[in-house]
Every structure is written in C-alpha cells, then in structure tokens.
Amino acid sequence: MVAFTRYPFDGRVRLEAESLVNWGYEVCILVPKEKATHTTYTLSGVTVKELDVVEYGGKNKLQYLFAYFSFIVHAFAACTRLFFQTETRIFHVHNMPNLLVFVALIPRLFGCRVILDVHDTVIETYQAKFGSTSRLLVGALRFEEWISCAMAQNIICVNHVQRDSVIKRGIPAEKIATVVTMPRFSPSERSIQHPDRADGFRVVNHGTISKRLGNDLIVHAAARLVKEIPGFELHFIGVGDNCEECKRLSESLGIADHVHFQRGVPWDELAKKLERMDVGIVANRVNVATELMLPSKLIDYIVLGIPAVVPRLKAIQYYFTPEMVTFFEAENVDSMVGAILSLYRDKSRRERQISNARSFLARCSWENNSSGLKDLYNRLPVGTS
Secondary structure, eight states: OEESSOGGGOHHHHHHHHHHHHTTOOOEEEEEESSSSOOEEEETTEEEEEEEEEOOOSSOHHHHHHHHHHHHHHHHHHHHHHHHHSOOOEEEEEOSSGGGGGGGHHHHHTTOEEEEEESSOHHHHHHHHHOOOOHHHHHHHHHHHHHHHHHOSEEEESSHHHHHHHHHTTOOGGGEEEOOOOOOOOOOOOOOOOTTSTTOEEEEEESOOOGGGTHHHHHHHHHHHTTTSTTEEEEEESOOTTHHHHHHHHHHTTOGGGEEEEOOOOGGGHHHHHTTOSEEEOOOOSSTTGGGOOOHHHHHHHHTTOOEEEEOOHHHHHHOOTTTSEEEOTTOHHHHHHHHHHHHHOHHHHHHHHHHHHHHHHHHOHHHHTHHHHHHHHTSOTTOO
C-alpha cells in the first residue's frame, strides 16, 4: 500500500490494511515520516515503511504540490525496489493525489495489479481548498483523474455519491468498487448522561481542522452556547491549517476557557477520547467537495453511540435521515446553535437518535461492507500476494 498520510491516525487506511492482514495477506505500507528521521516498524501486523518525506498540511500551493511531488519520487523508487526484491504483486494506492498511482508504473508494466483508492476526488477538493475554478485548471485535473484511473485496473470509491460523480466524468463503472469504511469500535452501550451533571456538557469535532470543514463556525456557535448551557465545553481533537486561527478566534470571543484543543490521537486510542462526549458535530461548509463527503467522524459518532449534529449536504443526506441525526442548514451558525440546543434540552431525542442511527450500522457494518474490498482482492489473479 501507498498513502500520503499519518498512518497511525488514519482510520480508513489502517482498517483496510489490517483487514487484509487478517485475510492472510502480507501488507507493507509506504507513508511519510512522522518524526525527523524515517523508520520502519510493525503495527497490528502491518509493516509501516516511512519514506524520507514530511506530510504538508498548510495553505501554500507550491509547498503543497512540492510535498506531493517529493513523496511520489520516493514512493516510485520504493515500489520499484519492492517489486524486484520481494514477491509484492498488488499495489494498493490511496489518493490524494490520483497521480500517486504512477508510483507503481514499473510493476504495472510487468503485469502486477494496481488499485486506486479514491478517498477524496481531486477536482472538487482542489477547488474547495484553493478556490480556483479556471477552466484550464479544471480540465487539467480532469485529465489527471482520467489518466490515473486508466493506470489502475481497479478503483475504490468511499461512498455511492462519490462513485456516481466519478462515473459521470467517464470512469468505467465496472472498474469501481464502493467500500464505505466503518471503524472497528464496539458500538457503545453507555448511558446518556443528564446534561446538568456536574462535569458539564461536551461537544466534540475531531479530525482535520480546516476552514472548508467549518471549524471556525463551531467556535462562533460555542460563543452562543456557553450562555445557554451550564458547563459547556467544545473539544477539537486533531490538527490542520486552521487550528491556530480557531484558537485565536476562541480567545477573541472570550471563550478560550471553554474551547479545548488536542492534537490527533492514534486511531486505536480514539474511542476512549470520544466516548466522554455528549454530542458530535460535523460543520462542513457547502462546496463541490463536501457535497461528496461522507465524513468519517460522523460514522465514528454513530458507532460509539454519540448523537450527531450535521449539515444538510448531499452525501450525508444519502445515508442518514432526520431520525438518525440532527440536521442544520450548512454554514448557518444560528441553525447550528439551535440543533445543538435541541439535543441538549431533550434527553429522549438523543436516545431515539442513537437508536435510529444504528440502522445505518446494520446496513453498512464493516463485517458486511468489507466484502467489497475482500471480493476485489479475491478476484485478483491467483498467485498475487
């Protein structure tokens, strides 16, 4: 596997890698280094090989592209060595970017299988991140998507709305498997605590902290909620290019004592952090990228029995009904505040929402949904490993 990600913290990549190990595959994943020096280690049966490249998560376009280019160069060399020096015959590449799939070009020329796992569509994500809509750039990004999908024999999409979008741009449907990744947390049976308990009422948002994901909107909502909810706390768990801005915003609004920031925690430690929370919130702004996202944080909340507050966006509404989550109008702080207050004030509503949301788990549990990934691998030529 190849992924430009912080592997210990990436639930989707880890779940797929560890599932493949459980199914009898030997898995080695190439990722950027976490610290000053790169290393190789084993985590839950997966060999993690860090390359001498640092992941970049800022706003500078040139640094953003340079980090990708540098990782592609290092990963190309590493994949080529793996092919010639080991029995590796399947190369599973997680975007972004899609072009990362070309790190397996040499193995592909020798008949190896190449899988492109599309976490986020590059066209929409780039437009949302940098606000660029020039026809020339969009055309270039469409070509990047097309040539990358042509390079791969198999493609994985993370939800059905994303899959439909990719197919409309001409990517063959028969090459695509849809794998909605569910965390392997045990569904929580914790009781719903009364909101006036001594230790307060906690709202959480975890994962990437970015303006396009609406973290600043949550801070603005918190400034209203501290006046309405005794002991109110807002918790951010994660890192991102908007983290410092959100900290400064909380200070300027006079609520810094109520807003807590914690750097991301490894995936296998996340459940313990989240299960103390009363409400989970997704606040994605409306754009071409977020309309296609089924946020992994939302699935985490559902699995752990945490009632969720979410914006009305296309992919979320595809999978969830108003009985399963509490919707608010995207980018509308008033609506967000109202949604959180409605859950705070109504314990029975929180209980019903948690119960109803479990129908999603029954339909999309990893035990059921992993069959898409398992079947894809089982259909690969005999003798691959």
